[in-house]
Amino acid sequence: MIAIVLVLVVVGASYSVYSVYFNQATKCEFVPGNILYVHLVTADPAHPVASLGVKGWLYELCPIGTSGNSTAKPTSTMLGNWDFVTNSTGYVSIPSSDLAGYSFTFNVPYEGHIYQFSSPICGGGNTFVELNLPSGSVNGSHSGVPAGFGESVNDTGGGVQKIQACTVGDWSGNATIS
Numbered sequence: 001m002i003a004i005v006l007v008l009v010v011v012g013a014s015y016s017v018y019s020v021y022f023n024q025a026t027k028c029e030f031v032p033g034n035i036l037y038v039h040l041v042t043a044d045p046a047h048p049v050a051s052l053g054v055k056g057w058l059y060e061l062c063p064i065g066t067s068g069n070s071t072a073k074p075t076s077t078m079l080g081n082w083d084f085v086t087n088s089t090g091y092v093s094i095p096s097s098d099l100a101g102y103s104f105t106f107n108v109p110y111e112g113h114i115y116q117f118s119s120p121i122c123g124g125g126n127t128f129v130e131l132n133l134p135s136g137s138v139n140g141s142h143s144g145v146p147a148g149f150g151e152s153v154n155d156t157g158g159g160v161q162k163i164q165a166c167t168v169g170d171w172s173g174n175a176t177i178s
Contacts, residue, residue, distance in 0.1 A: 028062035031123035031164045032100040034144060038084075038092040038119075039130040040108060048090025049133060055107040056082045058098065059118075063161055076102075102163070108175070110134065117175040123164040136175035 040049040058079045079101050084092040094104065099121050108115040110133050119129045122142040129140040156162055 026063035027160045028060060029160065029162045030060060030100045030102065030121075031162070032096045033121045033123055034096050034099075034126050036094040036099055036104060036119065036121065036127045037129065038094070038106060039128070040086055040090045040133060041130060042133050043135060048086070048088075049110070050086055050088045050090055052086045053109065054084040054086065054092055056084060056092075056094070057105045058082075058101040059103050059105065061102040062163075106131075108133075114178050115175040116178070117173070131175060136177050137172070138175055139170070139172045141170045
């Protein structure tokens with residue numbers, strides 16, 4: 001598998017990153033998210049978890065089936081990994097330059113356990129995720145999606161898929177605890 005990251009500079013301070021991945025005959029281009037915030041909090045007493053190391057992995061899923069178009073079985077591929085540390089308010093913020101993929105998976109060590117959870121990336125928008133410790137409950141939301149953006153997979157021809165993975169709204173789940 002070959003990965004290429006293209007950075008397009010636009011007049012002003014904004015920029016766009018498109019990641020292009022080759023999976024056999026299909027190339028996937030992911031529209032990156034604007035930002036991903038991860039917030040770690042404890043429930044009792046309620047307070048942010050500051051200065052905690054967090055490991056993160058960015059994944060892509062390619063190709064993705066579209067209505068009326070059967071594709072090969074998608075392959076999940078790790079695109080990169082990062083080490084983060086929560087700030088004094090319990091947040092990790094991941095910028096757009098690191099969000100050209102399908103999802104981010106996190107490992108959070110806390111009181112002798114590892115909490116693992118994944119968050120979809122909101123292409124073109126913002127993602128907010130909160131992990132409650134020690135319960136492992138995860139709550140997330142997507143917002144800030146510009147008009148004309150949303151969840152879409154476009155087969156643009158020549159074996160290229162342009163993927164805009166974002167459904168505006170809230171979601172919840174539980175981390176895997178080991």
